[in-house]
Amino acid sequence: MSLAHPGYNFAYLDEQTKRMIRRAILKAVAVPGYQVPFAGREMPLPYGWGTGGIQVTASIIGADDRLKVIDQGADDTTNAVSIRRFFAKTAGVATTTRTNEATIIQTRHRVPETPLHAGQIMVFQVPIPEPLRWLEPRETRSRRMHAEADYGSMYVKLYEDIARMGRITTAYDYPVMVNGRYLMRPSPIPRFDNPKLDRSPALMLFGAGREKRIYALPPHTPVKSLDFEDHPFTIERWTQRCQRCGAGDSFLDEIVIDDRGTRRFVCSDTDHCDTRLERRSAS
Amino acid sequence: MSEAPLPEIDRLAKRYGERQAVRGVSFALWPGEVLAIVGESGSGKTTLLNMIAGRVAPDAGAVRFRSAAGAVVDLAALPEADLRRLVRREIGFVHQNPRDGLRLSVSAGANIGEPIMAAGARHYGSIRRAAAAWLERVEIDPARLDDLPATFSGGMQQRLQIARALVTEPRLVLMDEPTGGLDVSVQARLLDLLRRLVADLGISVVLVTHDLGVARLLAHRLMVMQQGQVVESGVTDQVLDDPHHPYTQLLVSSVLAA
């Protein structure tokens, strides 16, 4: 890899902004699940393209890091490719699609299937950071509810799900209690991924660009998905396996494979699927 | 312990700019007692209720409340978080407009269930059973449990709001014109319901109304306010049968004339 592109500061952001964001990250790590405001910078990408995640990654990335970027589980979507290129160009860092080789994984919508290990950092792109927003649109009120751990009303939403559909239907961005203290939105990952947050050995950082909030799960933090005693939290299950690699324990996407509308279930995590296929053909 | 007044209001005062909304109001309420406050528009009734409920900070005075642990606390002096915890547990509020006291975007069951969940209930089945039981108690068909409040009539919405305020069995309930804006026949039914609930639960009630008939029907005691002050108070029937203050006399005579 080449050195950082001349004309940019390393990883695009100026050092002062990075220091400010690092301070926010440190505070977020010290108070797991708490949303720390930060004075974000305009990035050369529109909101919705992961500017919050990009600013976090830019502030923590070093020259020896190896970056992986995923979007809906895939490394090859436009969004993932452009963010990966952005850092290859502005920071000159190595990139990878391999979960276990990456030191930083920036993500939208998924946590990799491959278990994370100590020393790795997950950076989540967060569209809406406030879990109480739907309940209490006023920021002053929701901040006070967090301060007082006043979260009982959050169960109203789960109650309504069960009353209407017979079960909790919230499938993405399923709210969690962090370290028994702060209610947190895990970003729009499927609930399938929620258990991977619980006591993960990796550091998890969440960046919301539009709303300029950072929050974090330091390694080994207890993360519990909200539920009722008589309607315990469960994850999605499929009756079939991945039709590509045969995995029976991964999150599956239903894709149309031809113009006759034939459907196939395959792993959403492309690296996981590829790795399993390679291992199978090697043996 | 049940002999202690609940709450004890001591010289509460609130000013808004140049306007002294409430000027040194004191009274004590006993467990199970219903106190009605009547008075002309702008006399400070809502402001007084809001101070008792910890929603408006008084400029002076105290709202003494005996906590569950038995200690007497002054709501006005409590840290915010403690204040709201105590208020949530001990005080129910019924607004004149049910829209202010209900969550319109969720079902009737969720509206009644929310205070129980806020108090820590985490068993869906029992939350739902409690909500259904309370619907029945306020004379709404439990089959409406999953319906949105918007599909309810005004009187039903008000009864739903009452169920939501009472489900956690607070010791004190504050009601601001709970029958205002309702048809006379709907009012009568609501009053009848309120009278029974208050008697069954033995709760203390401060009821703001401009309707002396409502006060006579529900309240043991009556307090008359004018320009932020209590001008007359006593046992409801006595005050209404033998009013002393000119303003009370005016109120009573205007009802008799009507």
Ligand SMILES: Nc1ncnc2c1ncn2[C@@H]1O[C@H](COP(=O)(O)OP(=O)(O)OP(=O)(O)O)[C@@H](O)[C@H]1O
């Ligand atoms: N938030 C506020 N800001 C400024 N003035 C206020 C505020 N709330 C009340 N006031 C004033 O305080 C006085 C008492 O108002 P309050 O609402 O307590 O009267 P009320 O007895 O409840 O009247 P009503 O019968 O019309 O409901 C009024 O003059 C009102 O204009």
Ligand SMILES: [Mg+2]
């Ligand atoms: Mg009023």
Ligand SMILES: [Zn+2]
């Ligand atoms: Zn697969």
